[in-house]
Amino acid sequence: MNPVEFSFKSYPKPIDMPRPVIKATFTFNGKKDDLVCIIDSGADFTVIPKWMGEIMFGIDFKKSLASEEIIREYINLEKKDILIFIDKMLKSNPKAIPSPTECACGKVTNGFLFPIFIKLGDNQEIPIMVQWTEAKDISPLLGRIGIFNHFSSVTFNKKQSNGQFLP
Amino acid sequence: MINNNFEFFLDKDLSKYSGQWIAISGNHIIAAGNDGKIVVETATALCEGKERPLFARIPKENQTLIL
Numbered sequence: 072m073n074p075v076e077f078s079f080k081s082y083p084k085p086i087d088m089p090r091p092v093i094k095a096t097f098t099f100n101g102k103k104d105d106l107v108c109i110i111d112s113g114a115d116f117t118v119i120p121k122w123m124g125e126i127m128f129g130i131d132f133k134k135s136l137a138s139e140e141i142i143r144e145y146i147n148l149e150k151k152d153i154l155i156f157i158d159k160m161l162k163s164n165p166k167a168i169p170s171p172t173e174c175a176c177g178k179v180t181n182g183f184l185f186p187i188f189i190k191l192g193d194n195q196e197i198p199i200m201v202q203w204t205e206a207k208d209i210s211p212l213l214g215r216i217g218i219f220n221h222f223s224s225v226t227f228n229k230k231q232s233n234g235q236f237l238p
Numbered sequence: 239m240i241n242n243n244f245e246f247f248l249d250k251d252l253s254k255y256s257g258q259w260i261a262i263s264g265n266h267i268i269a270a271g272n273d274g275k276i277v278v279e280t281a282t283a284l285c286e287g288k289e290r291p292l293f294a295r296i297p298k299e300n301q302t303l304i305l
Contacts, residue, residue, distance in 0.1 A: 107292065
């Protein structure tokens with residue numbers, strides 16, 4: 072992997088809190104879209120509103136609902152093996168695993184886990200598991216699993232208003 | 239010189255889009271609004287046959303993000 076830089080942006084107003092943001096390209100089903108994501112090193116998964124999965128990538132979460140067997144396999148999975156699980160899912164017919172999201176504030180929202188590909192900087196696409204949430208109006212968040220695993224460190228340099236994923 | 243949609247996003251004062259979804263293409267905000275689906279559909283129609291726009295959700299003013 073090559074290093075990937077990201078920036079801090081104060082928004083909506085230029086006097087607001089600077090937030091670490093990155094452009095991520097998501098692909099699935101031959102469809103591709105660029106989203107601005109807030110980098111959230113505390114989030115297990117990348118989180119995107121479910122409606123975006125439906126209209127941007129044509130994911131039908133209800134029709135793709137995972138069988139009890141797959142759900143059990145995920146629940147009992149040693150999470151260190153999750154990359155193998157994601158890879159296996161993307162090589163077959165990906166399924167949606169019902170999964171609630173718990174926000175740091177304690178609010179729980181329903182959603183699904185469903186794998187997709189992501190491209191950061193000039194690197195190749197990598198498979199990740201996305202938490203597609205029923206929460207309609209949240210900024211897409213870039214979480215750890217499937218992304219941070221590919222880099223040796225992630226630095227946040229607030230003084231210089233930037234940061235890096237380092238190989 | 240701004241040469242891509244993400245640089246435009248970083249450079250632009252987005253105060254007036256607080257709480258909205260936006261779509262950026264060719265150094266312009268080509269669609270914005272509270273309903274993300276409408277923003278995506280509008281921007282998709284406007285960019286038909288061209289490069290896809292960059293989509294972003296702008297946080298509301300004076301809100302602390304607890305992620």
